[in-house]
Amino acid sequence: MESKKSGSGPLIVLLLVIIVILGGFIYMKREALQSQQENKNPGEAEIVSNDQPVELSTTELEYYINEISPISIGPSALIYNTDRVIAKELSARQKIEYIASRIYEKHTTSENGDDVIKEEDVKKEVEEVYGPSTYERGVFNLGCGDYNFNEEDSSYYSVPGCGGATTFVVKNELIDYSASKTKLEITTAYVFYDATENKIYKDYEKTTPLEEYQGEEEVYSYLSKYIKEHKENLNHIVYKYESQDGAHYYFREFIHNK
Numbered sequence: 001m002e003s004k005k006s007g008s009g010p011l012i013v014l015l016l017v018i019i020v021i022l023g024g025f026i027y028m029k030r031e032a033l034q035s036q037q038e039n040k041n042p043g044e045a046e047i048v049s050n051d052q053p054v055e056l057s058t059t060e061l062e063y064y065i066n067e068i069s070p071i072s073i074g075p076s077a078l079i080y081n082t083d084r085v086i087a088k089e090l091s092a093r094q095k096i097e098y099i100a101s102r103i104y105e106k107h108t109t110s111e112n113g114d115d116v117i118k119e120e121d122v123k124k125e126v127e128e129v130y131g132p133s134t135y136e137r138g139v140f141n142l143g144c145g146d147y148n149f150n151e152e153d154s155s156y157y158s159v160p161g162c163g164g165a166t167t168f169v170v171k172n173e174l175i176d177y178s179a180s181k182t183k184l185e186i187t188t189a190y191v192f193y194d195a196t197e198n199k200i201y202k203d204y205e206k207t208t209p210l211e212e213y214q215g216e217e218e219v220y221s222y223l224s225k226y227i228k229e230h231k232e233n234l235n236h237i238v239y240k241y242e243s244q245d246g247a248h249y250y251f252r253e254f255i256h257n258k
Helices: 002-039 042-050 058-067 092-097 100-104 119-130 219-233
Strands: 084-086 115-118 146-150 155-158 168-179 183-194 199-201 209-212 236-242 250-257
Touching (some): 092 100, 092 119, 100 119, 119 250, 209 219
Antiparallel strands (some): 115 155, 168 183, 183 199, 199 209, 236 250
16 A cells, blocks of 8 residues: 555656646746737837728718829820829929819919919928928929929919810719728729710720710710719729828829729
C-alpha cells in the first residue's frame, strides 16, 4: 500500500507543472494581444469607422456631377470625347477650365465692358472641387478669350466677344452611386440629340444613331426617360471623389466606360 501512495506523488507534480506552463502561455498570449491593441495606429480604427455606407440625395449627387462643367457650344469634348481625367494630373489652367461654368457664374463687367472675376472667387471654387491648396494662379480660358491676372485689384480680366448656338445637345443622367465617409463613386449614362436631324445618338462623333425623337414630350424629359430604359446599352461615365469625413467630397477622376 505504501508503494502505491509514493508512486502517485511524481504524477501529481507533473500535472501541476503542466498546469503552470499552460497558465503562463495563456497569460503571455493575452498580454501580447493587449499590447497589439494598445500599439495599433489610431488612424487604422478611424479608417474602418469612416468606411461606413453613406446615403446621399439626388440633389447632392447632381451637385457633384455638375462640378465638372466646361463651357462649350454644344456638348464638351473635354468630357464626352475624353476617356479619362485625373485631377492631380491637371495643370492649373485645366483645373479651372474643367469647372468653367462654376467660375463664370462669379464674373462681373467692368466700366469699359471687360469680363472680371476676382481671384478669391476663382480660388474658392477650385479648392471647393479639388481640395485645399489646389489653386495656382495663371492664365485660363472659359470658352472665349483668355483671362489674364491684374495685380492691381487681384482679379482676372478678359475681353468678351464670342458666343453662338447649337442644335446638338447632351443629356447626362444619374443611374447609380456608392458612398462611404471616405469615397464617393457616381455613375451616369448619356445620349446626344441633334435637333436639326431630330435624331438621338449614342456617341459624341454621331457614329451610332439610336432612334428618332418622337416629339410627344419635352425633349430633355424624353431623353431622361430613354436613358433610364436603355442604360445598360449606353456609354457611362464613372466619377470618383474622396473625403476625410463624409461631409464634403473632392473630385479625383472620371473614367469613360464605353
